[in-house]
Amino acid sequence: MRSEERLQRFERYAEWPLAAAALVFLVVFSVQVLAPRPPREAHILWLIDWSIWGMFIVDYVIRLYLAPNRWRWFWHHLIDFGIVTLPLIRPLRLLRLIVLIELLQKAVGDAFRGRLLVYTTSGVVLLIYSASLAVYDKEHNLPGATINSFGKALWWSITTATTVGYGDVYPLTNTGRVIAVLLMLGGIGLVGVVTAALASWIIERVAEEDAENQAATVAHIEELRDEIRALTRELKEGLNNDRHP
Amino acid sequence: MRSEERLQRFERYAEWPLAAAALVFLVVFSVQVLAPRPPREAHILWLIDWSIWGMFIVDYVIRLYLAPNRWRWFWHHLIDFGIVTLPLIRPLRLLRLIVLIELLQKAVGDAFRGRLLVYTTSGVVLLIYSASLAVYDKEHNLPGATINSFGKALWWSITTATTVGYGDVYPLTNTGRVIAVLLMLGGIGLVGVVTAALASWIIERVAEEDAENQAATVAHIEELRDEIRALTRELKEGLNNDRHP
Amino acid sequence: MRSEERLQRFERYAEWPLAAAALVFLVVFSVQVLAPRPPREAHILWLIDWSIWGMFIVDYVIRLYLAPNRWRWFWHHLIDFGIVTLPLIRPLRLLRLIVLIELLQKAVGDAFRGRLLVYTTSGVVLLIYSASLAVYDKEHNLPGATINSFGKALWWSITTATTVGYGDVYPLTNTGRVIAVLLMLGGIGLVGVVTAALASWIIERVAEEDAENQAATVAHIEELRDEIRALTRELKEGLNNDRHP
Amino acid sequence: MRSEERLQRFERYAEWPLAAAALVFLVVFSVQVLAPRPPREAHILWLIDWSIWGMFIVDYVIRLYLAPNRWRWFWHHLIDFGIVTLPLIRPLRLLRLIVLIELLQKAVGDAFRGRLLVYTTSGVVLLIYSASLAVYDKEHNLPGATINSFGKALWWSITTATTVGYGDVYPLTNTGRVIAVLLMLGGIGLVGVVTAALASWIIERVAEEDAENQAATVAHIEELRDEIRALTRELKEGLNNDRHP
Numbered sequence: 001m002r003s004e005e006r007l008q009r010f011e012r013y014a015e016w017p018l019a020a021a022a023l024v025f026l027v028v029f030s031v032q033v034l035a036p037r038p039p040r041e042a043h044i045l046w047l048i049d050w051s052i053w054g055m056f057i058v059d060y061v062i063r064l065y066l067a068p069n070r071w072r073w074f075w076h077h078l079i080d081f082g083i084v085t086l087p088l089i090r091p092l093r094l095l096r097l098i099v100l101i102e103l104l105q106k107a108v109g110d111a112f113r114g115r116l117l118v119y120t121t122s123g124v125v126l127l128i129y130s131a132s133l134a135v136y137d138k139e140h141n142l143p144g145a146t147i148n149s150f151g152k153a154l155w156w157s158i159t160t161a162t163t164v165g166y167g168d169v170y171p172l173t174n175t176g177r178v179i180a181v182l183l184m185l186g187g188i189g190l191v192g193v194v195t196a197a198l199a200s201w202i203i204e205r206v207a208e209e210d211a212e213n214q215a216a217t218v219a220h221i222e223e224l225r226d227e228i229r230a231l232t233r234e235l236k237e238g239l240n241n242d243r244h245p
Numbered sequence: 246m247r248s249e250e251r252l253q254r255f256e257r258y259a260e261w262p263l264a265a266a267a268l269v270f271l272v273v274f275s276v277q278v279l280a281p282r283p284p285r286e287a288h289i290l291w292l293i294d295w296s297i298w299g300m301f302i303v304d305y306v307i308r309l310y311l312a313p314n315r316w317r318w319f320w321h322h323l324i325d326f327g328i329v330t331l332p333l334i335r336p337l338r339l340l341r342l343i344v345l346i347e348l349l350q351k352a353v354g355d356a357f358r359g360r361l362l363v364y365t366t367s368g369v370v371l372l373i374y375s376a377s378l379a380v381y382d383k384e385h386n387l388p389g390a391t392i393n394s395f396g397k398a399l400w401w402s403i404t405t406a407t408t409v410g411y412g413d414v415y416p417l418t419n420t421g422r423v424i425a426v427l428l429m430l431g432g433i434g435l436v437g438v439v440t441a442a443l444a445s446w447i448i449e450r451v452a453e454e455d456a457e458n459q460a461a462t463v464a465h466i467e468e469l470r471d472e473i474r475a476l477t478r479e480l481k482e483g484l485n486n487d488r489h490p
Numbered sequence: 491m492r493s494e495e496r497l498q499r500f501e502r503y504a505e506w507p508l509a510a511a512a513l514v515f516l517v518v519f520s521v522q523v524l525a526p527r528p529p530r531e532a533h534i535l536w537l538i539d540w541s542i543w544g545m546f547i548v549d550y551v552i553r554l555y556l557a558p559n560r561w562r563w564f565w566h567h568l569i570d571f572g573i574v575t576l577p578l579i580r581p582l583r584l585l586r587l588i589v590l591i592e593l594l595q596k597a598v599g600d601a602f603r604g605r606l607l608v609y610t611t612s613g614v615v616l617l618i619y620s621a622s623l624a625v626y627d628k629e630h631n632l633p634g635a636t637i638n639s640f641g642k643a644l645w646w647s648i649t650t651a652t653t654v655g656y657g658d659v660y661p662l663t664n665t666g667r668v669i670a671v672l673l674m675l676g677g678i679g680l681v682g683v684v685t686a687a688l689a690s691w692i693i694e695r696v697a698e699e700d701a702e703n704q705a706a707t708v709a710h711i712e713e714l715r716d717e718i719r720a721l722t723r724e725l726k727e728g729l730n731n732d733r734h735p
Numbered sequence: 736m737r738s739e740e741r742l743q744r745f746e747r748y749a750e751w752p753l754a755a756a757a758l759v760f761l762v763v764f765s766v767q768v769l770a771p772r773p774p775r776e777a778h779i780l781w782l783i784d785w786s787i788w789g790m791f792i793v794d795y796v797i798r799l800y801l802a803p804n805r806w807r808w809f810w811h812h813l814i815d816f817g818i819v820t821l822p823l824i825r826p827l828r829l830l831r832l833i834v835l836i837e838l839l840q841k842a843v844g845d846a847f848r849g850r851l852l853v854y855t856t857s858g859v860v861l862l863i864y865s866a867s868l869a870v871y872d873k874e875h876n877l878p879g880a881t882i883n884s885f886g887k888a889l890w891w892s893i894t895t896a897t898t899v900g901y902g903d904v905y906p907l908t909n910t911g912r913v914i915a916v917l918l919m920l921g922g923i924g925l926v927g928v929v930t931a932a933l934a935s936w937i938i939e940r941v942a943e944e945d946a947e948n949q950a951a952t953v954a955h956i957e958e959l960r961d962e963i964r965a966l967t968r969e970l971k972e973g974l975n976n977d978r979h980p
Contacts, residue, residue, distance in 0.1 A: 113937060155422050162429040164410035165899035167657050177890050184897040188926055191433055196934035199441035199689060200941055202358060206445055224470055225959055231477045232966045400667050407674040409655035412902050436678055444686035444934060447603060451690055469715055476722045645912050652919040654900035681923055689931035692848060696935055714960055721967045 007066040014059050022100050025052045026130070033137040034150055053084075060084045097130055113197045120193040124161065127186045131179045132157045138175045145172060161187035252311040259304050266297045267345050271375070273297075278382040279395055298329075305329045342375055358442045365438040369406065372431045376424045377402045383420045391415060406432035497556040504549050511542045512590050516620070518542075523627045524640055543574075550574045587620055603687045610683040614651065617676045621669045622647045628665045635662060651677035742801040749794050757834045760787045761865070768872045769885055788819075795819045832865055848932045855928040859896065862921045866914045867892045873910045880907060896922035 028045050031037065037045065060080055067073030074081065136153035139145045146169045147153050156169040160183040171177050273290050276282065282290065305325055312318030319326065381398035384390045391414045392398050401414040405428040416422050518535050521527065527535060550570055557563030564571065626643035629635045636659045637643050646659040650673040661667055763780050766772065772780065795815055802808030809816065814833060871888035874880045881904045882888050891904040895918040906912050 113941060116937065151419065151422075155425075158426055158429065159410065160899060162408055162433060163653070163897055163899045164405060164408045164425075164429055165412075165655070165894065165901045166410045166415045167412035167900075167902035168415045170901045170903045174886065177886075180899075181893055184893065184899055188897060188929055191436065191926065192930040192933045193937075194433055195437040195440045195685065195930045196689075196937050198437045199444040199686075199934040200937040202361065202441045202445040203448060203938060204941065206358060206449065224473065225962060227470060227473050227477070228959065228962050228966060231473065231480065232962070232969065234477065235480060235966065235970060396664065396667075403671055403674065404655065407653055407678060408898070409650060409653045409670075409674055410657075410900070411655045411660045412657035413660045436681065439678055440682040440685045440930065441934075443682045444689040444931075447606065447686045447690040448693060451603060451694065469718065472715060472718050472722070476718065476725065479722065480725060641909065641912075648916055648919070649900065652898055652923060654895060654898045654915075654919055655902075656900045656905045657902035658905045681926065684923055685927040685930045688927045689934040692851065692931045692935045693938060696848060696939065714963065717960060717963050717967070721963065721970065724967065725970060 003066060003068045007063060007068070010062060010066055014062075018055065018059060019100055021052045021055050022097050024048065026097060028052075030133060033133050057084050097126060100126065113200060116193060117197055120190055124186055124190045127183065128154070128157045128161055131161075131183050135171055135176050135179050138173055139171060142172055146170060147176070157183055160184060161190065163187050163191075248311060248313045252308060252313070255307060255311055259307075263300065263304060264345055266300050267342055269293065270297045271342060275378060278378050302329050342371060345371065358445060361438060362442055365435055369431055369435045372428065373399070373402045373406055376428050380416055380421050380424050383418055384416060387417055390417060392421070402428055405429060406435065408432050408436075493556060493558045497553060497558070500552060500556055504552075508545065508549060509590055511545050512587050514538065515542045516587060520623060523623050547574050587616060590616065603690060606683060607687055610680055614676055614680045617673065618644070618647045618651055621651075621673050625661055625666050625669050628663055629661060632662055636660060637666070647673055650674060651680065653677050653681075738801060738803045742798060742803075745797060745801055749797075753790065753794060753834050756787045756790050757832050759783065761832060763787075765868060768868050792819050832861060835861065848935060851928060852932055855925055859921055859925045862918065863889070863892045863896055866896075866918050870906055870911050870914050873908055874906060877907055881905060882911070892918055895919060896925065898922050898926075 025048075028048050032042070032045055032049070036042065060083075063077075063080075064070055064073060132150065132153040135147055135156065136150050139147045140149070140153075147156055152169050156171070159166055159169070160180050163184065171180055270293075273293050277287070277290055277294070281287065305328075308322075308325075309315055309318060377395065377398040380392055380401065381395050384392045385394070385398075392401055397414050401416070404411055404414070405425050408429060416425055515538075518538050522532070522535055522539070526532065550573075553567075553570075554560055554563060622640065622643040625637055625646065626640050629637045630639070630643075637646055642659050646661070649656055649659070650670050653674065661670055760783075763783050767777070767780055767784070771777065795818075798812075798815075799805055799808060818833065867885065867888040870882055870891065871885050874882045875884070875888075882891055887904050891906070894901055894904070895915050898919065906915055
């Protein structure tokens with residue numbers, strides 16, 4: 001079996017366990033940030049967290065090993081490298097959720113507007129939730145922080161992603177501001193997809209109403225074929241009559 | 246008569262009375278929130294309010310009863326279930342207005358841009374008005390509230406729906422923030438529809454200017470048919486001449 | 491000459507003088523608001539202002555008189571009625587500028603993207619300038635006003651129309667808020683037109699790159715015609731040979 | 736050789752050195768603003784800055800000299816005139832970066848969506864970076880300035896370009912506000928391009944799914960041609976049989 005095929009087969013098998021791990025991680029991270037547990041439970045969560053990291057590292061190493069051209073694979077998967085190396089910076093662990101988004105992206109394979117909207121919406125919901133977690137984790141203990149509860153973090157994420165930006169709540173740290181930029185980009189993307197899907201839908205509906213041109217073309221061609229067939233019949237009969245008058 | 250037909254017939258008959266009830270409810274709710282009446286009148290408004298709720302419950306029960314598959318109908322009409330059960334939470338009574346929007350949506354049945362814009366605009370106006378009512382009702386008695394008059398509630402709703410978000414006025418309660426999110430989504434939808442309708446219109450106008458390709462196609466086909474007809478005539482005459490020279 | 495024709499002829503002649511009057515009014519209003527003059531000059535400006543109003547009234551009365559069906563005309567021209575009757579409320583005098591926008595709209599008669607963008611841009615510039623004037627006129631003398639200079643009024647108008655809404659400057663009066671809503675709508679329209687024009691342009695460019703399908707169709711039809719013509723020639727020759735072998 | 740040709744040849748040769756000079760200038764300006772150097776180094780930076788200005792002046796003069804119609808060239812290149820004369824106002828020196836954007840614009844010559852997005856993104860990144868530099872340079876020493884670090888300037892630029900506008904940071908000077916307007920326009924453009932590219936992409940994908948109509952048309956035409964060819968064969972054979980029965 002060729003190396004590339006083995007890589008693809010591994011990726012196909014690893015896909016769902018990794019997505020499940022990312023989901024478990026989301027739950028664990030949520031609990032760690034929102035409801036700190038007593039030491040015993042916290043330790044278990046800590047173990048799960050690091051095990052999931054371990055899974056990602058193992059996945060990365062295997063894929064790198066199976067890649068036909070390892071240097072090329074490395075440069076094309078810098079995000080995966082980030083997922084594996086950056087988690088020492090706490091909020092960046094959420095990068096692992098990209099695995100979930102990638103899975104969703106695959107689900108939209110034979111994309112039509114409906115699925116695209118579902119995908120974008122779930123992507124933005126995931127982005128808003130994890131951004132709220134990350135910004136709350138980073139800022140809620142800061143003196144003078146306006147983001148001092150998870151509710152406010154969520155409120156801030158939503159006002160940022162929709163580009164409303166009241167300014168009653170805003171981040172103070174650089175990490176918070178980087179998260180804000182990601183949210184704004186996500187928001188622009190959401191507005192873009194909603195508008196674009198609507199535009200595509202309206203254009204289609206208007207075209208249906210004004211279907212005369214398009215329909216006419218097909219109708220004309222059918223008409224043409226009928227005339228050519230009539231001509232063929234005529235010719236055959238004429239020639240037959242000539243031969244057997 | 247089959248069960249499904251009876252359901253459809255009932256829905257057709259119930260449509261307008263329910264829409265009227267939703268409209269009356271909007272007026273009653275507005276009066277209750279904006280201009281509290283003396284006990285006697287308040288009592289009448291209270292009666293109307295609960296009667297309308299009764300109408301919605303009766304409508305829900307009849308439709309559930311008539312549905313061919315009740316479990317399926319229940320899961321497909323969770324919003325209606327919410328309209329019937331949630332009104333104990335006061336601002337959520339405004340959910341009943343969805344009946345109006347559904348009626349409007351039906352009116353756009355053979356959708357073209359003009360109607361779509363009318364529908365979106367009226368939907369957003371309804372959303373802004375009811376959001377202002379709900380947020381004013383919830384927040385104007387709070388200490389430190391910035392939304393302390395209906396005018397400010399209206400101003401806040403509009404700045405939120407257009408994603409301007411000055412931040413001079415903003416909600417303090419969770420209910421207020423949920424309303425804000427609905428407004429933002431409505432605003433994104435409005436921007437989307439306006440942009441999409443404009444895009445569809447511009448694309449159409451530009452295509453009209455550049456109609457050569459399209460027109461040429463039809464023109465070519467008409468030309469083709471004429472040539473085929475000429476050929477048929479030619480053939481008929483030729484064959485006739487052969488037979489009767 | 492029929493009544494309708496006379497109305498149209500009058501409107502054609504009155505168009506440019508009215509637009510010129512609206513422009514003069516914009517200059518006069520600007521001077522009145524931004525640089526109050528000594529009594530003598532102020533009196534002249536006041537005279538010009540009211541003369542222009544007179545022109546608009548005369549225009550309205552003549553058009554109403556010439557209209558074939560006066561009631562219908564009245565209901566179809568409520569905005570013109572507003573221009574004539576509302577100016578007692580000062581900032582609403584700027585409604586007269588609609589005459590300018592109508593003229594621009596006509597100039598876009600054979601609309602393509604370029605002209606549309608020029609029209610929208612000039613419309614938004616006019617809207618921002620007159621909104622700044624109106625809001626400055628109304629708010630700069632208020633205690634606690636944040637819009638206390640024309641520069642700030644302009645800054646506020648632009649941040650509102652682009653839906654940025656910092657909140658460092660915001661209106662306090664209801665008039666100011668109504669102007670804000672107009673600006674937001676104008677801003678949404680501007681974003682919509684820019685996006686829609688870009689979408690139309692991109693779709694065109696992408697279609698040009700992928701022109702095979704379209705070109706193929708036309709090419710096929712030309713090919714078809716050639717084959718039919720060859721057939722016709724063949725037939726004619728064949729028949730001729732039959733008759734004169 | 737004709738004057739126009741010589742102008743074009745000169746522009747082709749001068750393009751890259753000028754773009755390189757603009758890039759060097761960006762680095763020098765960044766150092767001057769963000770990390771003021773000791774006198775000796777500052778003097779070198781100052782020399783480089785003015786040499787680059789000199790290059791732009793020489794380029795401008797040569798192009799004006801080579802232009803076939805100098806007055807027309809002057810009016811069509813007012814921006815270049817501004818680049819050459821305005822730099823006395825410090826932040827306006829960044830206008831020179833237009834040379835870079837023009838080069839990028841040329842790179843998008845055979846524009847498809849991907850390149851367009853790359854171009855827009857890099858243009859907006861350049862705009863945000865240079866706007867942050869300019870606003871920081873102008874405002875960080877002002878008493879009461881909220882833009883008092885380069886980080887805050889960057890944060891402000893991004894919140895402005897995405898039209899979020901929290902209002903925690905905002906410019907106080909007129910220069911700062913003019914920069915803000917440029918950022919807002921850039922942001923509207925970015926949203927527009929993203930949305931338009933998405934719309935074009937979605938329309939294409941939906942059309943691919945619904946390819947029946949288009950495919951049918953081509954298929955019909957192929958069918959037609961086959962029928963005409965069969966007819967031609969039939970006719971030839973028939974005529975041959977007539978002649979040689």
